[in-house]
Amino acid sequence: MRGEVLHYDEQQGFGFIAGADGKRYTFAREDLRREMALARGDEVEFQPNGDRASGILSIRARMTSPARGGSPAAPAAPLPGSAPAPAHFGRNAENGTAQSTGLWSYFWRGLTTNYVNFSGRARRKEFWGFCLFWTIGLVVAIGVGLSADLSRGDVEGGGDGPVVMFGLFGLYVLLTILPWIALIVRRLHDLGLTGWLAILCFLPYVGGLATLVFALIPTQAGDNKWGPVPAGVRL
Structure with missing residues (x-):
């Protein structure tokens, strides 16, 4: 070949x-x-x-x-x-x-071609683009679920609680957890670090801080063993 x-x-x-x-x-x-x-x-x-x-x-x-x-x-x-x-x-x-380097394009590829892609590198823009539209999707899922619960009277009428909202919330998180993990691993690769450090992002108390730090560090200059510099990065 x-x-x-x-x-x-x-x-x-x-x-x-x-x-x-x-x-x-x-x-x-x-x-x-x-x-x-x-x-x-x-x-x-x-x-x-x-x-x-x-x-x-x-x-x-x-x-x-x-x-x-x-x-x-x-x-x-x-x-x-x-x-x-x-x-x-x-x-x-x-x-x-x-491939487009727009925020929406990064998010869409994260849910499609990069759904379980744990190889390669992800620049900061890709991480924050996925984060932005993932948050918007989460708000929409919660809003739709809460509206459905209010229309059924489950919230104000003393029912079983916002069952639909919690159901949509759980389903959304479940469907997007793998792309999140894959994205964090690729972001670590972009810094020249092993993807196993992604475990830190899911630990209690320090997980949020670790994720923020990994998301803010600039791309490693030059190619590394996980691939070339992502498209659109200016070094």
Whole structure:
């Protein structure tokens, strides 16, 4: 399979490749077919093995390897009837456009494509965008539930209490707890920290403070082992 290098740290010997299938693969130095210099944007060929790439060979290195007489080898001609490989396989290559960095877009992706995404990085704007619209959704759920309880007379009439409101509140929190955890983990990755520190955000007394601190720290400059700098970040 062909792909594009998203990140490679030669000192620590790890990196990421965006495959032609739209998936992202991790790799280490031992997954290279031979010692070679890789940079972001380089095209490679590799063998997918789950979420890991192995047998990696730079297409540039293969095309410029010496042939007999010392001249560069000519690139292999495509097979008859085969489709040409796309020039780029970046994270947004499947739709051909860059993903929006708006607050609502971050929130919507948090509930859809990033619902249980515990890999990659999340910038501060993504965290606060999700927080903003999550809070608005919570207020709407409570308002709808309370209105339903008032119309039934459960609140003022001495009924069983605001059952609908508590039911909608619990359902909303239950449906959004996984995206919250995934977002906190990605925010920690963006700071260069392990995602296991997300446990601090759910401890009594200190959880709120820990979450606020993690949400306010700026993005770590440069690529780290969890991926490149998120789109839209100015360093």
